[in-house]
Amino acid sequence: GPARPQAWRVNVVLSGLLEKCFPDEGRVCRLVGQERSLQRQQQPEAALLRCHQALDMAPGDISLLLLRAELYLTMKNYEQALQDASAICQNDPLLTKDSFFLLNQNPSEKSDVIRNTNCSVLYFILSLHQEADKAVLESILPIAPNTGLKRQFPNDLKDAHDVTDTPGKVPKKGQLFFEPVTTPCGHTFCLKCLERCLDHAPHCPLCKEKLSELLASRNFNITVLAEELIFRYLSDELSDRKRIYDEEMTELSNLTRDVPIFVCDMAFPTVPCPLHVFEPCYWLMIRRCMETGTKRFGMCLSAEHAGISEYCCMLEIKGVRTFPDGSSVGDAIGISRFRVLSLRHRDGYNTADIEYLEDEKAEGPECEELTALHDVVYQQSMSWFTSLPDNMREQILSHFGLMPDRGPELQSNPSGPTWSWSILAALPLERKAQLAILGMTSLKERLLAIRRILVIITHKMNSRQELVNSRERNN
Ligand SMILES: [Zn+2]
Numbered sequence: 001g002p003a004r005p006q007a008w009r010v011n012v013v014l015s016g017l018l019e020k021c022f023p024d025e026g027r028v029c030r031l032v033g034q035e036r037s038l039q040r041q042q043q044p045e046a047a048l049l050r051c052h053q054a055l056d057m058a059p060g061d062i063s064l065l066l067l068r069a070e071l072y073l074t075m076k077n078y079e080q081a082l083q084d085a086s087a088i089c090q091n092d093p094l095l096t097k098d099s100f101f102l103l104n105q106n107p108s109e110k111s112d113v114i115r116n117t118n119c120s121v122l123y124f125i126l127s128l129h130q131e132a133d134k135a136v137l138e139s140i141l142p143i144a145p146n147t148g149l150k151r152q153f154p155n156d157l158k159d160a161h162d163v164t165d166t167p168g169k170v171p172k173k174g175q176l177f178f179e180p181v182t183t184p185c186g187h188t189f190c191l192k193c194l195e196r197c198l199d200h201a202p203h204c205p206l207c208k209e210k211l212s213e214l215l216a217s218r219n220f221n222i223t224v225l226a227e228e229l230i231f232r233y234l235s236d237e238l239s240d241r242k243r244i245y246d247e248e249m250t251e252l253s254n255l256t257r258d259v260p261i262f263v264c265d266m267a268f269p270t271v272p273c274p275l276h277v278f279e280p281c282y283w284l285m286i287r288r289c290m291e292t293g294t295k296r297f298g299m300c301l302s303a304e305h306a307g308i309s310e311y312c313c314m315l316e317i318k319g320v321r322t323f324p325d326g327s328s329v330g331d332a333i334g335i336s337r338f339r340v341l342s343l344r345h346r347d348g349y350n351t352a353d354i355e356y357l358e359d360e361k362a363e364g365p366e367c368e369e370l371t372a373l374h375d376v377v378y379q380q381s382m383s384w385f386t387s388l389p390d391n392m393r394e395q396i397l398s399h400f401g402l403m404p405d406r407g408p409e410l411q412s413n414p415s416g417p418t419w420s421w422s423i424l425a426a427l428p429l430e431r432k433a434q435l436a437i438l439g440m441t442s443l444k445e446r447l448l449a450i451r452r453i454l455v456i457i458t459h460k461m462n463s464r465q466e467l468v469n470s471r472e473r474n475n
């Protein structure tokens, strides 16, 4: 018969639904299942009994006759086998054993069988997970008793998983499936609910089966049939669910209110920032940034009393790669500075209401003065950078990228010239000093601060060199 591959297992939600829609066929299907396992256990007589029972319920069913014919063959009862085989051919001379084998591959033939032999519906429908099977579905659904179906669906096509061990706000149990995916163990979840559960434990939330293979590929395909059933029979519930989803996406896209915050390291505007994300709450945060399309989050330092630093940098994700265990690495770049107004939590990570920082514009003679100061500090910075030992310079370059040029328009960027942030990131400074400069909205003040730091550092380097020189003289 058309043996299912070993790895191919039944979708629990869908098969439950179908058994309710087709109760008689369900009973037949169970008998067939028992027949197969009895045959595997070398109990042909008991298996034959199940065949008889199934055929009593669905007389003349081709797939059952075929099954019994095969069983007779293994029992070397050739006469009975031939009788069943000829009954099959009388019913449908075109449906030979060979074509029956093909049914698993060819959707159009699948739908033929379903139309002709009602009994096979349940058996074949369970394999319908592919986009190509949609047409087959069209031909099946009218057979289903419509009234019972509509009553039953809302209870079946809902989250049943328990995610109480997930920190933060738990996804609502009993919500209609949204983007349903089915695990290899046959359990169905909303894509996002499953991802969140898998962030914390690599097994099925319902049956606890290990899902290492699914995680290795992270290939969460939408279960087309379940989605189609929801679309057809629960369109009102679906549009409610979609509305909630859209509202959540809008909320998550807000870049001034409840902005996602990654408490990790110092970051500067225009400076590249490599990402290494090892904590599950931040895997969720990064996924959401990508899903909403903002790709942005705030990078902050932790502060003892306030929770996070007052001044932070908005980062934009340039690329991100997720590993089987859920951790991810990526590249981001500093976009702008902001001040934290208030701090909250969402699903295990911080969020903040923020106010963006922009430089005050200098005009007229002030602007000329600023340009002169800028050019001096730029030259000082570059000569400090080129005076560094090769290994230090290479380290800085590999971490922050090339040292930017002077740039065209001095005040075009509300965060100030790019090179000033690269120098600030490279200078051996304490976090506290870096934060103070990050919060300055006067370019003049920042340039003066950089100049002071350069003077101190150059002085230190020179005195160290003098010490070396005097030692050499004394030797
Ligand atoms: Zn869900």
Ligand SMILES: [Zn+2]
Binding pocket: 183, 185, 186, 187, 204, 205, 206, 207, 208, 209
């Ligand atoms: Zn499971």
